[in-house]
């Protein structure tokens with residue numbers, strides 16, 4: 041069981057208790073448990089296996105929760121969930137996963153219309169019966185139908201990249217402990233950094249393939265063995281994920297790693313280049329065709345394979361057949377942005393709204409991560425659920441930031457600059473949720489759309505373009521609102537948003553949260569082509585949340601972005617002059633004149 045699997049059980053329990061109308065406090069407790077577990081970086085099983093540690097040492101996990109987690113790790117089941125599920129129609133679980141349908145709404149539908157399955161629900165929508173239930177209208181009915189289509193499309197759900205990455209990291213560590221393994225690497229869509237990953241692929245070098253396969257089958261998460269041959273073993277890992285391991289001899293490694301990294305489309309293009317030279321290319325390497333007179337060079341590494349085909353080595357994130365082969369042939373591949381290029385993080389929350397860690401803790405963690413500047417961007421007042429800040433509370437937070445900056449600069453140069461920011465909400469009727477005069481005083485303003493997401497395309501687009509054009513707004517947060525595998529983007533004319541951003545110099549965010557990755561790779565590339573610069577930010581709600589920066593960077597790499605395309609790769613002084621477009625108040629006094 042991975043942390044994500046455990047979190048999913050707690051989330052289901054919370055949904056089910058709420059569906060049954062049970063105590064709101066219990067519901068909240070399990071929802072929190074799911075969130076805490078999901079945000080842990082270290083596997084729960086590892087912590088539990090360590091005799092010197094206890095699950096109860098983890099923040100927010102008490103004795104009761106620790107015991108439940110123990111049961112889940114041992115048995116794969118949560119008895120309280122089985123209990124709560126008794127007598128609930130199976131279709132309810134499926135309905136709870138329809139975006140926009142919370143437990144209360146599902147209950148009203150099930151009780152009001154006697155629904156049992158998703159098909160029942162779809163039929164009820166089409167026949168106009170849903171609008172007859174109290175609290176539902178024609179619009180909701182249409183929205184549910186749309187969501188149902190989305191759920192069907194994502195029925196064959198892939199794992200988020202970050203979850204897959206945790207699995208791959210653990211598996212590589214395990215495989216590297218096998219003495220017969222000379223080298224082992226991950227391949228497939230994980231290596232290409234896709235936002236979701238289906239199967240996991242590993243490629244190893246070894247002379248004794250049988251010993252490697254044997255070691256693989258003894259992996260702690262190994263389930264059913266699907267296929268076990270001389271050079272390939274496939275088995276089921278956690279959550280049913282298929283894991284394929286191939287073992288090759290050292291000279292074939294480059295070709296195998298390249299081949300199993302894909303993508304299919306990229307490999308088709310490479311094979312066609314090989315054919316033009318009179319060769320074939322497959323997972324075993326380059327071979328001469330009968331008709332050709334030129335023998336291919338020996339190519340045992342990926343670099344050598346690409347070189348033999350007259351190409352620069354192509355970073356895996358670009359291998360999607362979107363023009364990268366041509367760029368590599370012309371020696372024009374971009375030098376992609378790297379995690380080490382990031383100098384600032386410009387979207388994060390604290391305990392002043394819905395964050396889990398204090399302002400001081402977030403800043404201390406950012407210093408430890410080596411950042412030169414951060415913006416504190418708690419929610420504005422519209423987000424009542426998160427106790428969003430009104431003018432008075434925001435000004436109080438800014439006073440604390442002034443004091444913190446002063447304290448940081450007390451003995452010599454400050455290790456970090458803390459910007460006074462805010463994540464304002466684009467209101468349903470238009471406009472922002474805090475006064476313009478206040479926003480004009482902020483160092484950094486993120487504008488986001490959290491409410492009224494089902495408004496028609498023109499309304500949503502107008503709200504966002506209005507925010508792009510607002511003089512105080514620096515960046516649009518998670519510009520399309522999509523949640524991977526959970527909720528589609530809202531209906532927005534993103535081209536119009538990009539055009540407005542290019543016109544006004546407003547930045548667009550790549551939100552690095554692995555559930556969001558918004559802008560996605562295609563849109564980030566489109567924004568960049570239009571001359572818009574992006575900001576990669578974590579939207580961290582805890583110290584741990586700062587770690588997802590690498591997920592955002594990966595997405596930017598898939599978009600083909602260089603460091604220069606990303607504003608917060610600039611060192612502080614340049615960032616201040618270029619991105620803030622003015623000197624921040626704290627610097628004004630240091631400037632001559």
Ligand SMILES: [Zn+2]
Nearest residue numbers: 463488517518
């Ligand atoms: Zn937000």
Ligand SMILES: [Zn+2]
Nearest residue numbers: 387389463579
């Ligand atoms: Zn946020």
